[in-house]
Amino acid sequence: MRTHWQVTWSVWHALFMREVLARTMNDRMGWFWMLGEPMMFIGFMVSIRSFMGRTREIIGAEFIPWLIIGLTGFFLIRNAITRGMSAIQANKALFAYRQIKPVDPLLVRHAMEGMLQTIVLLILLGLAVLVGMDALPDDMLGVGFMWLSLSLLGLGCALVVSVVVRLIPDLERLIKMITFPLLILSGVILPLNRFPPKMLEYLMYNPIVHGLELLRGSYFSGYHLLAGVSLEYFWQWILITLALGLALHTRYEHRLKAQ
Amino acid sequence: MIEVKNLYKRYHNQTRQSVEWVLEDLNFTLPKGVSLAVIGRNGAGKSTLMRLIGGEDHPDRGEVIRRCRVSWPIGVTGGFQGSMTGRQNLKFLARVHGYTDRIKEVIDFMQDFAEIGKAFDQPIKTYSSGMRSRFAFGVSLAFDFDVYLSDEATATGDAAFKAKAKQVFHDRLGKASVIMVSHEEQILRDLCQAALWLRKGEPPLWFDDVNEGLDAYNASVKSPKKKSATVAPIRKAA
Numbered sequence: 001m002r003t004h005w006q007v008t009w010s011v012w013h014a015l016f017m018r019e020v021l022a023r024t025m026n027d028r029m030g031w032f033w034m035l036g037e038p039m040m041f042i043g044f045m046v047s048i049r050s051f052m053g054r055t056r057e058i059i060g061a062e063f064i065p066w067l068i069i070g071l072t073g074f075f076l077i078r079n080a081i082t083r084g085m086s087a088i089q090a091n092k093a094l095f096a097y098r099q100i101k102p103v104d105p106l107l108v109r110h111a112m113e114g115m116l117q118t119i120v121l122l123i124l125l126g127l128a129v130l131v132g133m134d135a136l137p138d139d140m141l142g143v144g145f146m147w148l149s150l151s152l153l154g155l156g157c158a159l160v161v162s163v164v165v166r167l168i169p170d171l172e173r174l175i176k177m178i179t180f181p182l183l184i185l186s187g188v189i190l191p192l193n194r195f196p197p198k199m200l201e202y203l204m205y206n207p208i209v210h211g212l213e214l215l216r217g218s219y220f221s222g223y224h225l226l227a228g229v230s231l232e233y234f235w236q237w238i239l240i241t242l243a244l245g246l247a248l249h250t251r252y253e254h255r256l257k258a259q
Numbered sequence: 260m261i262e263v264k265n266l267y268k269r270y271h272n273q274t275r276q277s278v279e280w281v282l283e284d285l286n287f288t289l290p291k292g293v294s295l296a297v298i299g300r301n302g303a304g305k306s307t308l309m310r311l312i313g314g315e316d317h318p319d320r321g322e323v324i325r326r327c328r329v330s331w332p333i334g335v336t337g338g339f340q341g342s343m344t345g346r347q348n349l350k351f352l353a354r355v356h357g358y359t360d361r362i363k364e365v366i367d368f369m370q371d372f373a374e375i376g377k378a379f380d381q382p383i384k385t386y387s388s389g390m391r392s393r394f395a396f397g398v399s400l401a402f403d404f405d406v407y408l409s410d411e412a413t414a415t416g417d418a419a420f421k422a423k424a425k426q427v428f429h430d431r432l433g434k435a436s437v438i439m440v441s442h443e444e445q446i447l448r449d450l451c452q453a454a455l456w457l458r459k460g461e462p463p464l465w466f467d468d469v470n471e472g473l474d475a476y477n478a479s480v481k482s483p484k485k486k487s488a489t490v491a492p493i494r495k496a497a
Contacts, residue, residue, distance in 0.1 A: 001328065002357055014354030018340075021347060096338035097331055098314025099355055254317040 011099050015091075015108040023112070034120050038071045042124075045189050058191055060222030065128050065135035069219055070188040072121040073147070073212050077154040078179050079113050084158025085165050085172055088256055095257045102256040103249045106162055107155075114151045121147075142218025150211045153238045159245020163252050186212060192226055204228050207237035261289040261312065261329065261406060261438075265321035268307055279460075281307045282318075287455060287465055291327065291405070294436040296447040296469050298476050299457035305440045308457065309410045312438060327405035334412035336395045341384035345375065345394055348383060349401070356402050365401045372427070373397035374420070393420060400427055407437045444473055 002010075023030060045067060058066050084106050091105040128135035137143045165172040184190065186208040192200060203209060204226075213229045249256070266285040269278050281304040289295055297305050310316040312323055313331045331338070339348050346366065353365045370379060373393045378386060386394065396412060407428075425446070428437070432450060441447055447454075447469060454472025456464040466472030 001326075006357060010357045010359065011355055013359065014351050017354065018343075018347075018351050021343070022340075025342075093338050093340065096315050096335055097352070097355060258316070 007099050011104050012108055019112050059224045061220040062134050068124045070212050073150050073215050074188045076117045076150050080110055080154025080158045081161055083109050083113050084162045088162055110155050137219045138221035139218040146215040156238055156241025156245050160241055163248040207234050210234040260291050260326045262324040263287050266318050267320035268318050292436050293453055294451040295438045296451035296454045297440045303457040303459050306410055309408050313408050330399050330404040330407045332408045332410045333399040334395045336391050339383045342382050344382055345379045368401050369397050405435050409439045
């Protein structure tokens with residue numbers, strides 16, 4: 001008889017190898033899009049900016065590295081949520097083996113997605129540096145910490161959302177729908193201080209804003225954070241979503257398996 | 260050893276109306292090394308019980324306590340990823356079951372046993388149904404379990420494969436035991452010691468001797484009116 005931890009570890013190992021295989025064998029275009037999507041976004045935004053002739057710069061940071069960090073940070077969370085939603089459905093067949101619980105494919109996918117997204121970030125920033133932009137991080141440790149924190153928020157949201165969309169399937173559509181407005185409302189492509197203060201007050205409830213701002217803050221030492229950005233608030237969200245997500249998975253494990 | 264305690268199971272329909280229990284207050288303890296034949300009419304809950312013991316499904320009430328390594332129901336094909344090859348699927352399962360260091364042994368056994376040849380490196384969705392079930396059968400036997408679950412699994416394949424499967428089964432039974440559902444009585448008599456008779460709407464019956472169990476069951480099927488009169492030397496499921 002193996003211990004619980006041994007079983008869990010071998011399940012994760014097996015799922016991880018399987019996920020690597022599936023990503024390299026069946027999803028070749030997926031690799032392209034992981035890099036292609038943010039690059040197209042950047043190209044698009046830069047051309048809009050130059051077309052509109054907007055000269056107002058972001059204080060303390062160059063625009064393109066600023067955008068790269070915001071986009072990849074945002075995609076880190078968005079991909080965690082969308083992949084998390086499909087992780088259970090896609091691996092349904094595996095629940096025939098009692099060692100595998102619905103939370104396992106989700107955790108493994110998340111780890112995998114986080115690694116890929118980190119590689120994307122490094123490639124994009126590497127390109128920016130090669131082109132001669134000021135895109136080296138000022139506080140490497142802080143960037144690593146915030147990147148990990150964002151990934152954890154993604155995991156927390158993915159845990160909650162994966163259960164909720166199985167219980168209420170219609171929400172899946174809704175969640176996919178709000179990711180685009182969220183891109184703008186999280187200050188990914190436009191600095192949020194352009195918004196009227198009255199509105200900003202509400203926008204600051206969004207934890208992604210705090211996460212991205214803090215990430216940029218540690219990346220560019222001269223960067224001016226939005227007023228009201230708080231690491232504490234951001235981590236409250238992480239802890240609450242993680243706890244709630246794990247609780248939901250424990251509570252609804254049987255139902256998730258049965259579907 | 261497997262303990263089944265106060266097991267209740269029913270399947271809800273869409274409107275969430277209460278439906279009849281498939282299994283109602285089932286209790287038994289299967290000692291180490293004893294093979295069990297599960298018998299009963301269609302719809303008596305045999306397959307449901309197998310799924311619950313295998314942990315594929317969860318009881319509504321009660322519990323199944325597994326104090327040994329229990330297989331999933333032999334021959335289940337549902338857990339395979341169709342777009343992956345037989346080898347990839349097998350490797351995955353070997354890793355899940357803690358055979359990471361012995362993957363080669365498992366693969367060698369499989370290639371020898373399932374007789375699917377080059378198809379082993381083809382995606383599973385390209386397999387014929389016969390190949391698929393031989394593969395599924397082989398996968399279950401590729402790992403060492405203390406108790407194997409077999410739900411009509413021996414009905415797979417042509418005569419030669421059946422004979423081979425039965426032989427492997429026999430060899431395994433020295434070290435392991437089996438919980439078996441089958442309509443082939445002879446196999447049950449050969450392989451099992453005890454019997455559990457699941458009856459719809461009536462309490463299940465436990466027999467320490469599989470022959471007694473099958474005889475009682477046969478008698479009830481042939482003369483349904485006298486069914487309760489024929490079961491004399493038995494005790495209720497313990």
